[in-house]
Amino acid sequence: MKRKAMISLCLCLCMQFSGHAQDYDASKLKQRVDVYMNKVAVQSDWLTSRLQMYWHSHATDVYVNGETFDHAGGNRAPVPTVRFNGTRSNGAAYSRPKLEDIVPYDDDAQSNVTYINKATGIKEKVSPAKTGCNIAGVNREILGIARDAARIFAATGDTAYANLARPVLDTYLKGIYHRNVPTDLMHGHMQTLVGMTTFEVIHEDAVNEVTETYRLLVPRYGRSDLHEAAMKKWAENIIANGVPHNNWNLFQAEFVAKIASALQPNSAYSDGKGREYYQDRVLNKSSIRQWSMKRMTDYCFDHNTAIWYESPGYSTTVLNDFASFANRMDVEAGMDMFKDLPVLKRAVMASPQYLMPNRMICGFGDTHPNYLSMRAADQVLDYARRHGDKALEQEFVGLKEAIASDAPKEKIEQYVSPSFYAPNVSWLMQRTGMDERHDLAISLNGSLGNHMHANGISMELYGKGFVLGPDGGIGRTLYSGDDYKEYYSQFPAHNTVCVNGKSGYAVMMSNHAFKVEARYPDTNDKVGFGPATFSQVSFVEPETQARQMRTNGIVRTSDAGGYYIDIFRSRAVGDGQFHDYFYHNLGQTMTLTGADNGDLALKPSEELAFAGGNLYAYSYIYDKKSARTGNDVKATFTTECPDGRKIDMTMWMQGYRDREVFKALSPVNLEYERLPKFMPYNVGEQPVLTYVARQCGEAWTKPFVAVFEPSDTDEPSEIRTVEFFKPSGKDAVGIKVVLKNGRTDYIFSAPQKTKMKYDGMKVDAVYSIISNGKTILCR
Structure with missing residues (x-):
């Protein structure tokens, strides 16, 4: 084998420890490290001197004020100690310099650093409190260079690369050994979350680089009692702090397991705490802030659906990490978590249920929708092949083939249900199939589990390739900023109904689920896709004690189209x-008229504001125009794509006395800011088109009754007219949809099973559709 190929193979084997061998380019790695080899050859401390350390004070103690660095102090350690991050949030007024521009041995009596003022572009001495998470970022970059050098040494035996890595590792681990766990001056929640280097133990990411580097350098330098004591100290802090009942527990366990892999057996230590101790500590033992994998699994996965109890963005990420962790523990410790925790494999197989027809996950809670990662499936496949389990291998190969972007829809449809309900996250999905362009989907969510919003019964609508009626998304600085607390996590940012301007409850870890009253299909089974779906859910809004009920359905009109029913x-x-119905849609333009296209004479309005005792979120809505009308209305939201295609979402809503309708703009939807190339326009810079209907008085006998139809340039609207009628029956409503092809659909709805009659038609149901005289759904 040629030398270059041998180096590449050896380096890939080294990288299997970190789980990213497939992303590795050996020649680029060596080229990158050689840049620093040359610098160190000229100045031996070029790399280590740029580590973010307390070079001046050798501070042993760090003090934070809640989520912000306050000061460093304590006794003077015999060596420089590792700096602590500036804030919990990524937001910062100062950015870090490039590595070559960092001031060597940068520190002073106030523990300041020399960073770049974002406003002026000039480097200044500044408190770490203004630098966000950049301090840990610099250290990870330097530690990453050391790790890569150690990989090259392990693959080639070239000691020059080991000599580059060793001083960085030694300086950093000595700095950890002589540092204490930070103290929160507020004596608050942060005291239970802080790590040795960051505000959250789940972001002690430097563990990844440090443990791998240490392992790779042991053949050259032998083991170090001090280095291993530092890593054990790190592990003890991660176990002692954090959160046991969500994704944190897993991330903490991963860090501790990586530290364990760098240690010797228990017998090598006087305290008996070595590799086996820490592995057992996270796998089988539970403490107040670190649960065993079995306890966490029982708590976080739904027994029936195998869905993890967090929002989709977190759930899918956890699943990838959990499977990777399980696979690594099987390899490194001989602990078969896939066998001991069978729900893990079921959860990977259930993950396609999150998908909209465009193969992207739905977006409720703190989620940035993306295509479904197959990293978890890859880990199970690796496990199956290692154990010679052909049946398991075939099962997961099939899953990967179905998820592939070029796979026919018939393959992925084997893994999703027309109706899917996950009670542990209060989430219900309806789909007509998985054709990206032609199928429709509705995602409903309440607020149960972790990383959830205050949104009552919230709705997302999918059509013509995109989630046209999206969830509100997450704030500019994720969940740390005021925009998140005041707007993005609150009712008015979602497609829901807010009562008296006050609806709300605690976000993040939430306990406000809806109740499923009825649905069709009424099973999570993969029963095949039909011409219609339906759900009815109820909810008691806790702030106002209002009773709410949402009825949703999809009706197919052809192979290319269909419409949604929404009755709130x-x-x-x-x-x-008063009750405010909020609906947000993608697009650049919006029209609001009467159902007959007549002018509503919209006028500028100062309503929908915090003034008057409403939620702060109301004041985020702007450019408001409104009209008071009891007549039916029609709104059209238009998305213009770069290729000239236009996508319309048309809404028809029944009018009632004492109603005011609004055309407005809301803050940008940040769900899709990470995926601009997959969106029809730059969604992250375009205000969100917003429709609001305010019903003065109750909205139970005068509910919000709407029909939505997605269409586009190539496949225009199939609806000719939408009318509303009053069938007999308590609180019953009716919708008449006339299609351009002559078909007429009548939709009957009531809060409970009711005998309803209209124009010679009779139904005894909660929800029924009669199309051209034929009943296509009756529940």
Whole structure:
């Protein structure tokens, strides 16, 4: 074998420890490291001097004020100690310099650093409190260079690369050994979350580079009692802090397991705490902030659906990490988690249920939708092949083939259900199939589990390749900023109904689920896709004690099209109540007219504001124009794509007395800011088109009754007219949809099973569709 190929093979084997061998380019790695080899050859401390350390004070203690660095102090350690991050949030007024521009041995009596003022572009001495998470970022970059040098040494035996890595590792681990766990001056929640280097133990990512580098350098330098004591100290802090009942527990376990892999057996240590101790500590033992894998699995996965109890963005990430962790523990410790925790494999197989027809996950809670990663499936496949389990291998090969972007829709449709309900996250999905352009989907979510929003019964609508009616998304600085707390996590940012301007409850870890009253299909089984779906869910809004009920359905009109039904009932106790129906849609333009296309004479409005005692979120809505009308209305949201294609979402809504309708703009939707190339325009810079209907008085006998139809340039609207009628039956409503091909659909709906009659038609149901005299759904 040629030398270059041998180096590449050896380096790939080294990288299997970190789980990213497939992303590795040996020649680029060596080329990158050689840049620093040349610098160190001229100045031996070029790399180590740029580590972010307390070079001046040798501080042993760090003090934070909640989520912000306050000061460093304590006794003077015999060596420089590792700096702590500036804030919990990534947001910062100062950015880090490039590595070559970092001031060597940068520190002073106030523990300041020399970073770049974002406003002026000039480097200044500044408190770490203004630098966000950049300090840890610099250290990870330097540690990453050391790790890569150690990989090259392990593959080639060239000691020059080991000599580059060793001083960086030694300086950093000595700095950890002589540092204490930070103290929160507020004596608050942060004291239970802080790591040795960052505000959250789940972001002690430097563990990855440090443990791998240490392992790779042992053949050259032998083991170090001090280095291993530092890593054990790190592990003890990660175990002692954090959160046991969500994704944190897994991330903490991964760090501790990586530290364990760098240690010797228990017998090598006087305290008996070595490799086996720490592996057992996270796999089988539970403490207040670090649960065993079995306890966490029982708590976080739904027994029936195998869905993890966090929002999709977190759930899918956890699943990837969990499978990777399980596979690594099987390799390194002989602990078969896939066998001991069978729900893990089921969860990977269930993950396609998150998908919209464009193969991207739905977006409720703190989620940035993306295509479904197959990293978890790859880990199970690696496990299956290693154990010679052909049946398991075939099962997961099939899953990967179905998820592939070029796979026919018939393959992925084997892994998704027309109706899917996950009670542990209060989430219900309806789909007509998985054709990206022609199928429709509705995602409904309440607020149960972790990383959830205050959104009541929220709705996302998919059509013509995109989630046209998206969830509100997440704030500019994720969940740390005021925009998130005041707007993105609150009712008015979602497609829901807010009562009296006050609806709300605790976000993040939430306990406000909806109740499924009825649905069709009424099973999560993969029963095949039909011409219609339906769901009816109820909810008691806790702030106002309003009773709410949402009825949703999809009706197919052809192989290329269909429409949605949305009926939202809401009522509170007492006089003076009002109910605001919010709907947000992608697009650049919006029209709001009467159902007959007549002018509503919209006028600028100062309503929908915090003034008057409403939520702060109301004041984020702007450019408001409104009209008071009891007549039916029609809104059209238009998305213009770069290729000239236009996508319309048309909404028809029934009018009622004492109603005011609004055309407005809302803050940009940041769900898709990480995926601009997959979106029809730059969604992250375009205000969100917003429709609001305010019903003065109760909205139970005067509910919000709407029909939505997606269409586009190539496949225009199939609906000729939408009308509304009043069938007999308590609180019943009716919708008449006339298609251009002459077909007429009648939709009957009531809050409970009711005998309803209209124009010679009779139904005894909660929801029924009669199309050209034939019943296509009756529940």
